[in-house]
Amino acid sequence: MSFSRGINASAATLTRLRTGESRCPYSGMCVTCLDGCPGLCEIGKSAIRGKEVLYPQPFGKTTSASEKEYPVDYSHFNIMGTAVGAYGIAADSDQAIFPAVNLESAVGANGEIKLNLPIVVAGMGSTNVAANNWSHLAAGAAICGVGIVIGENVCAMDPNSEIKNGRIVHSPNMARRVKDFQEWYNGKGFIAVQANVEDTSLGTQEYVLEKLGVEAVELKWGQGAKDIGGEVKLDSLERALQLKSRGYIVLPDPEDPKIQAAFKAGAFGEFERHSRIGFVEYESFMSRVEQLRNAGAKYVMLKTGAYRPADLARAVKYASDAKLDLLTVDGAGGGTGMSPWRMMNEWGIPTVYIQALLVKYLDKLAAKGAYIPPVAIAGGFTLEDHMFKGLAMGAPYTRAIGMARSALTAAMVGKNVGEGIKNGKIPNEHKKYGETLEQIFISAVELKDKLGAEDFSRLPVGAIGVYSYFERLAQGLRQFMCGARKFSLEHMTRNDLVALTREASEVSGIQYIMDCDADEAEQILS
Numbered sequence: 001m002s003f004s005r006g007i008n009a010s011a012a013t014l015t016r017l018r019t020g021e022s023r024c025p026y027s028g029m030c031v032t033c034l035d036g037c038p039g040l041c042e043i044g045k046s047a048i049r050g051k052e053v054l055y056p057q058p059f060g061k062t063t064s065a066s067e068k069e070y071p072v073d074y075s076h077f078n079i080m081g082t083a084v085g086a087y088g089i090a091a092d093s094d095q096a097i098f099p100a101v102n103l104e105s106a107v108g109a110n111g112e113i114k115l116n117l118p119i120v121v122a123g124m125g126s127t128n129v130a131a132n133n134w135s136h137l138a139a140g141a142a143i144c145g146v147g148i149v150i151g152e153n154v155c156a157m158d159p160n161s162e163i164k165n166g167r168i169v170h171s172p173n174m175a176r177r178v179k180d181f182q183e184w185y186n187g188k189g190f191i192a193v194q195a196n197v198e199d200t201s202l203g204t205q206e207y208v209l210e211k212l213g214v215e216a217v218e219l220k221w222g223q224g225a226k227d228i229g230g231e232v233k234l235d236s237l238e239r240a241l242q243l244k245s246r247g248y249i250v251l252p253d254p255e256d257p258k259i260q261a262a263f264k265a266g267a268f269g270e271f272e273r274h275s276r277i278g279f280v281e282y283e284s285f286m287s288r289v290e291q292l293r294n295a296g297a298k299y300v301m302l303k304t305g306a307y308r309p310a311d312l313a314r315a316v317k318y319a320s321d322a323k324l325d326l327l328t329v330d331g332a333g334g335g336t337g338m339s340p341w342r343m344m345n346e347w348g349i350p351t352v353y354i355q356a357l358l359v360k361y362l363d364k365l366a367a368k369g370a371y372i373p374p375v376a377i378a379g380g381f382t383l384e385d386h387m388f389k390g391l392a393m394g395a396p397y398t399r400a401i402g403m404a405r406s407a408l409t410a411a412m413v414g415k416n417v418g419e420g421i422k423n424g425k426i427p428n429e430h431k432k433y434g435e436t437l438e439q440i441f442i443s444a445v446e447l448k449d450k451l452g453a454e455d456f457s458r459l460p461v462g463a464i465g466v467y468s469y470f471e472r473l474a475q476g477l478r479q480f481m482c483g484a485r486k487f488s489l490e491h492m493t494r495n496d497l498v499a500l501t502r503e504a505s506e507v508s509g510i511q512y513i514m515d516c517d518a519d520e521a522e523q524i525l526s
Contacts, residue, residue: 081485144189
């Protein structure tokens with residue numbers, strides 16, 4: 001069987017097959033390719049639009065994630081409950097109720113950064129879809145007391161940035177993004193600024209540390225969606241020229257007179273901006289960490305992608321030696337604002353597999369008495385059962401679940417519905433709940449009481465969506481944890497899960513369901 005789906009036709013690339021589901025399983029082509037077809041599939045569209053079809057469309061309005069079905073994923077594990085005992089609370093039916101579950105977590109080398117919920121909103125960079133919804137997402141993260149990361153390329157992509165001697169001295173966009181979080185910060189959570197190759201050359205992290213009051217920075221090795229640098233599309237020649245002058249790879253070459261003429265004639269409508277790949281080396285990594293700390297970074301973090309196991313081992317070892325404040329590991333299958341579509345589906349170590357390796361490597365270091373950095377796992381997590389499984393499988397090391405695409409969806413929906421309510425254009429789907437924010441958003445009254453009427457009135461409305469979504473996750477996670485009799489995160493263990501197949505058990509090290517509690521059951525029966 002093929003694990004790949006949507007080959008040669010996908011909603012991501014706005015393509016389809018003439019023959020519907022009747023396709024060749026490996027090539028993805030229609031079983032009969034008809035002379036006369038206008039070219040509905042990826043091959044046909046590529047014959048017309050070429051490299052454009054590499055990417056999910058339309059750019060700037062969507063996020064995407066892999067369609068591939070992996071041999072083992074988190075659905076191959078079930079959560080174990082019990083009727084006996086309680087951890088973190090008295091074993092008393094009046095006390096051990098699910099609202100009493102404590103979901104607070106902490107990251108930082110000494111646990112200095114407190115989180116109200118075990119969530120980090122992973123890097124949101126320079127794509128339009130992130131920029132257009134940032135204020136809502138950042139405010140939502142701040143009021144919920146979780147972490148959020150400003151992704152790569154923001155300063156260099158800012159058309160109004162001031163760059164002197166190759167270094168960023170002012171970026172209105174970056175300053176706004178930081179303020180969007182800081183304005184609503186309530187003492188829990190954090191905002192960090194990420195840097196790739198171009199950001200490092202520009203001095204982006206030094207700028208935010210020195211000028212914007214940022215305390216946390218994140219080094220970026222990669223992400224789960226792709227194993228190359230970031231991409232965006234540019235719809236003007238001026239922007240393409242500007243970004244090439246700032247050191248980016250821009251395709252086709254906007255300085256070529258023939259390309260300029262073709263663009264003006266309408267032969268194509270968008271340029272591609274690509275970031276460079278980085279190269280990891282121990283001494284330079286340690287030197288960069290020291291540079292950032294000397295520049296004022298209170299917290300230094302690392303995000304790595306779904307690279308081969310040796311690279312994961314490097315990330316674990318380097319993060320340990322440098323005593324980093326958070327290591328985020330992003331598995332294949334998660335979401336992105338823009339990555340090559342087939343790359344998103346066909347490269348990298350999927351999240352379950354990479355988390356299993358991560359635990360194995362951290363166990364090795366822990367056995368030697370080495371420093372173990374707090375860990376966040378990312379790559380397709382969206383709901384409370386995913387969160388429980390990610391936290392339990394990664395116990396005792398995983399302190400947070402990385403989310404990006406789902407949190408952005410909550411911000412976008414909250415923004416669109418909220419602005420519709422304010423403009424008297426309530427979506428039909430939501431009219432049954434009422435006509436006001438307080439009637440339609442179930443958490444609005446609670447949030448208004450928490451913030452006060454004046455602050456609530458100026459809150460970016462999409463933040464209500466983020467708050468409502470995270471509150472749903474929180475209650476759902478509390479219910480799962482209550483059933484497992486684990487009333488705070490530090491009591492969760494890998495034994496809170498079972499593998500439903502032998503293969504899932506072999507991959508993860510989680511006990512196979514038919515072997516679970518075998519010794520204890522034998523003692524009880526004897």
